[in-house]
Amino acid sequence: xxxxxxxxxxxxxxxxxxxxxxxxxxxxxxxxxxxxxxxxxxxxxxxxxxxxxxxxxxxxxxxxxxxxxxxxxxxxxxxxxxxxxxxxxxxxxxxxxxxxxxxxxxxxxxxxxxxxxxxxxxxxxxxxxxxxxxxxxxxxxxxxxxxxxxxxxxxxxxxxxxxxxxxxxxxxxxxxxxxxxxxxxxxxxxxxxxxxxxxxxxxxxxxxxxxxxxxxxxxxxxxxxxxxxxxxxxxxxxxxxxxxxxxxxxxxxxxxxxxxxxxxxxxxxxxxxxxxxxxxxxxxxxxxxxxxxxxxxxxxxxxxxxxxxxxxxxxxxxxxxxxxxxxxxxxxxxxxxxxxxxxxxxxxxxxxxxxxxx
Amino acid sequence: xxxxxxxxxxxxxxxxxxxxxxxxxxxxxxxxxxxxxxxxxxxxxxxxxxxxxxxxxxxxxxxxxxxxxxxxxxxxxxxxxxxxxxxxxxxxxxxxxxxxxxxxxxxxxxxxxxxxxxxxxxxxxxxxxxxxxxxxxxxxxxxxxxxxxxxxxxxxxxxxxxxxxxxxxxxxxxxxxxxxxxxxxxxxxxxxxxxxxxxxxxxxxxxxxxxxxxxxxxxxxxxxxxxxxxxxxxxxxxxxxxxxxxxxxxxxxxxxxxxxxxxx
Numbered sequence: 001x002x003x004x005x006x007x008x009x010x011x012x013x014x015x016x017x018x019x020x021x022x023x024x025x026x027x028x029x030x031x032x033x034x035x036x037x038x039x040x041x042x043x044x045x046x047x048x049x050x051x052x053x054x055x056x057x058x059x060x061x062x063x064x065x066x067x068x069x070x071x072x073x074x075x076x077x078x079x080x081x082x083x084x085x086x087x088x089x090x091x092x093x094x095x096x097x098x099x100x101x102x103x104x105x106x107x108x109x110x111x112x113x114x115x116x117x118x119x120x121x122x123x124x125x126x127x128x129x130x131x132x133x134x135x136x137x138x139x140x141x142x143x144x145x146x147x148x149x150x151x152x153x154x155x156x157x158x159x160x161x162x163x164x165x166x167x168x169x170x171x172x173x174x175x176x177x178x179x180x181x182x183x184x185x186x187x188x189x190x191x192x193x194x195x196x197x198x199x200x201x202x203x204x205x206x207x208x209x210x211x212x213x214x215x216x217x218x219x220x221x222x223x224x225x226x227x228x229x230x231x232x233x234x235x236x237x238x239x240x241x242x243x244x245x246x247x248x249x250x251x252x253x254x255x256x257x258x259x260x261x262x263x264x265x266x267x268x269x270x271x272x273x274x275x276x277x278x279x280x281x282x283x284x285x286x287x288x289x290x291x292x293x294x295x296x297x298x299x300x301x302x303x304x305x306x307x308x309x310x311x312x313x314x315x316x317x318x319x320x321x322x323x324x325x326x327x328x329x330x331x332x333x334x335x336x337x338x339x340x341x342x343x344x345x346x347x348x349x350x351x352x353x354x355x356x357x358x
Numbered sequence: 359x360x361x362x363x364x365x366x367x368x369x370x371x372x373x374x375x376x377x378x379x380x381x382x383x384x385x386x387x388x389x390x391x392x393x394x395x396x397x398x399x400x401x402x403x404x405x406x407x408x409x410x411x412x413x414x415x416x417x418x419x420x421x422x423x424x425x426x427x428x429x430x431x432x433x434x435x436x437x438x439x440x441x442x443x444x445x446x447x448x449x450x451x452x453x454x455x456x457x458x459x460x461x462x463x464x465x466x467x468x469x470x471x472x473x474x475x476x477x478x479x480x481x482x483x484x485x486x487x488x489x490x491x492x493x494x495x496x497x498x499x500x501x502x503x504x505x506x507x508x509x510x511x512x513x514x515x516x517x518x519x520x521x522x523x524x525x526x527x528x529x530x531x532x533x534x535x536x537x538x539x540x541x542x543x544x545x546x547x548x549x550x551x552x553x554x555x556x557x558x559x560x561x562x563x564x565x566x567x568x569x570x571x572x573x574x575x576x577x578x579x580x581x582x583x584x585x586x587x588x589x590x591x592x593x594x595x596x597x598x599x600x601x602x603x604x605x606x607x608x609x610x611x612x613x614x615x616x617x618x619x620x621x622x
Contacts, residue, residue: 095445236459238445245408246439247510248432248460293448 003291011290015304019077022308026073026315031323032064039065072208076314077307078216079205079273080283082265084306085224087280088298089265092234093258094156094167097285098343101266102277104156104171105148108178110263110270113144115182115197119189138215142267148174149263153255203274203329205314212272219268224303226261230254231296276329278336279306279313285343359383360521360552365404365414367397374400377414378578380571384519387547388554389563392573392596398556399440399525401573405554406437406523419518432460435521436510440529442503444491450502451487454478457509473512477505480542482535496530504539514549522546524555528562540566560593560614565606572596585612 028034042062044050053059083101090099090106101107117140152174156167186197233254236244241251269276283306284298292298313335317326360382367375375397382388382405390398403409404416407423416423418435436457444453454477458470466474478484481501486494494502504527511520524543528536540555544566547553557563563570564585572579574596590603599616606613 092445097446232459232464236456238448239442239453239456240439242403242408242437242439243442245428246406246432246435246437247456248429250428288446291447293446293452 008292008297011292012301012304015301015308019304019308019311022311022315023073023077026076026311027065027069029315029319030064030069032061034061034065034069042066068208071210071213072205072314073311075208075213075216075273076205076310078213078220079269079276080279080306080308080310081303082216082220082223082269082306083276083279083310084283084302085220085227085299086262086265086269087306088284088295088302089227089230089234089258089262090280091284092237092295092298093255093262094153095238095240096167097288098281098340099167100278100281100340101149101262102275102280103175103340104152104167105174105178106145106263106266107270107275107277108175108182109148110141110145110267111201111275112148112178112181112185113140113142113267114200114271115185116140116144118193118197118200119185138268138271141271142263144178145267145270146260146263148178149259153259199327200274201329202327203276203332204325204327205273205318206325208273216268216272219264220303223261223265224299226257227299228296230258230261231294231299234258234295274327274329276310276332278332278340279310281343282336282339283309285339359417359419359519360405360554361417362401362405362411363414363417365401365411365416367400367404367409368412373576375404375576378573378576379414380405380578380581382552382554382569384550384552385547386553386568387544387566388552388569388571389567390554390556390571390573391558391560391563392579393598396573397576398573400576401578402437402523402525402554402556405521406435407431408437418521429460432510434511434515434518435523436507437523438503438507438525438527440525442499447490447492449487450483450489450491450494451475451478453491453502454506454509457506460510470509474505474509477508477512478502480508481505482538497532497535500527500530501535501539504542508542508546511551520546520551522551522553524553526556526558528557528559536562560597564588564612564614565609588612 024036024039027039028036038061041050041053042065045052086101086106087099090101090104091097114137117137121136152167152170155170158166182197182201186194189197233244233249236247236249237251237254244251283302287298287301287305292301313331314328317328317331320326362378362380364377364379365375366373366377378397378401380401390401392398400409404411407416407426407428410424418426451474454474455466455470457477458466458474462470475484478487481504483498483501483505486498486502491499491502507522511522514520522543527539527543531539540562543553543555547568567585569581570585570588571581572592579596580592588603590601593601593614601614601616603612604615605611
């Protein structure tokens with residue numbers, strides 16, 4: 001049952017290696033297929049190890065690699081990490097393995113907040129013209145996500161305990177409300193805005209650029225760092241709120257902090273690439289199947305595995321029907337929803353026998 | 359010393375505890391008894407600092423409990439709850455090690471691990487260290503939780519007294535481990551620890567307790583210093599069952615006998 005330190009090191013070594021491989025493979029594939037030699041050459045040039053090639057095709061390919069391919073792959077990585085860590089945090093907080101930012105309203109709330117800016121922000125000229133403008137969209141997404149998550153969390157707690165039924169019902173209601181709001185905004189919006197809302201509510205990495213990568217990277221690094229500080233308290237919370245209190249955890253404070261942290265991670269990711277569901281559900285689940293139980297390991301593992309899975313999903317999404325592109329949210333739903341249904345049926349069966357993974 | 363002074367507790371307008379006062383001293387094993395829904399667990403949770411009294415105050419070493427930060431309190435006060443279910447699978451050893459959480463910052467020290475192993479051994483559960491907690495039987499789980507709780511306050515603090523609060527600690531245990539666990543609890547009391555337990559078995563209580571506190575309908579009915587001073591009338595009033603107190607032929611301590619309903 002228990003993992004040896006050696007086994008944990010092996011898992012993390014493999015995860016890290018798989019992540020690096022998927023970054024390189026994904027950066028290679030697309031409308032223009034680059035060779036590993038070309039990629040190596042561009043990196044060497046950037047590092048000043050090789051002379052710049054005068055060949056115009058090579059320069060074009062280099063542009064594709066550095067301006068389009070690489071920021072997109074890296075953005076996938078940090079968004080995948082952010083969403084997966086968020087899923088891990090939510091599951092620990094709700095003490096339930098079938099919680100996910102998409103199911104409990106966080107993503108839909110963020111989407112509504114961001115859609116408000118898409119539609120209404122056009123009439124606020126300062127949004128587009130000032131330095132602050134770059135933060136308006138994530139901030140609005142944050143407010144929307146916080147309101148939605150807080151509402152679901154409050155509604156699903158019955159006498160201090162979260163029941164799956166009440167959580168899913170509260171999630172459905174809040175998701176429907178937020179989706180209705182987003183739909184209304186798309187309806188009153190003028191055409192280009194409406195299309196961007198629709199496109200964006202399915203998730204896409206096609207607008208990836210370096211600034212958006214840096215924004216999500218910063219939030220994810222800070223978020224994972226903070227999450228690791230809460231890992232021990234979250235472990236104690238597994239015993240229940242009362243037990244965590246007896247072990248010296250200020251549970252109220254912990255709940256507030258985790259909700260805020262989770263909202264920040266999801267809001268910034270959603271504001272950048274749209275709604276991508278089920279990643280936060282599947283990733284921690286896979287890690288638990290590997291017998292990882294300590295939230296510290298789960299948080300670190302989720303960020304690596306989440307990054308890798310998101311890169312692979314996006315690679316599939318942009319190559320499977322090339323030259324067109326499948327919205328990534330559609331793809332993750334196709335993979336994640338069946339997993340969710342399977343988990344739900346297992347949960348119903350095994351709940352009576354006292355353990356989800358028993 | 360752990361002292362509840364005229365504490366009242368209400369939930370949704372219903373008063374669960376009316377102005378209860380109890381004094382628990384280090385070195386003594388105090389047992390709370392009473393019918394279902396009398397307010398025993400409520401009183402225990404007030405003594406643990408989980409609930410805030412609506413009126414009155416709980417003092418721990420003469421400091422109001424509400425003034426002590428939870429992280430501070432967790433170093434010297436441990437609580438065994440009636441049932442503990444885990445949200446995710448964890449090994450038994452990891453569950454017991456959680457008892458050391460208040461004492462280490464990031465990773466458990468060798469000392470923490472050694473303490474967790476010792477308490478697990480004391481409860482006879484060493485062989486289960488690598489088992490998944492969720493596969494344990496009710497009694498096994500109770501022993502593991504007891505090991506965790508003991509690990510939390512294993513070391514005597516430089517200052518002040520330790521507090522061990524047990525809510526129906528033997529409810530799922532077989533006869534041997536009922537005695538084993540209460541023996542451990544009383545041993546802890548003898549090491550200058552305040553030990554308070556909720557028990558249902560009156561004869562187990564009479565065997566191990568130094569103090570008996572009877573609670574009925576949210577009121578402390580009477581607090582006795584010594585089980586030997588117990589009157590049949592008191593017990594009949596509290597539990598509403600006809601009974602007799604005799605001497606245990608093995609120990610000479612009081613032993614409660616009853617005929618059972620419709621049989622005597």
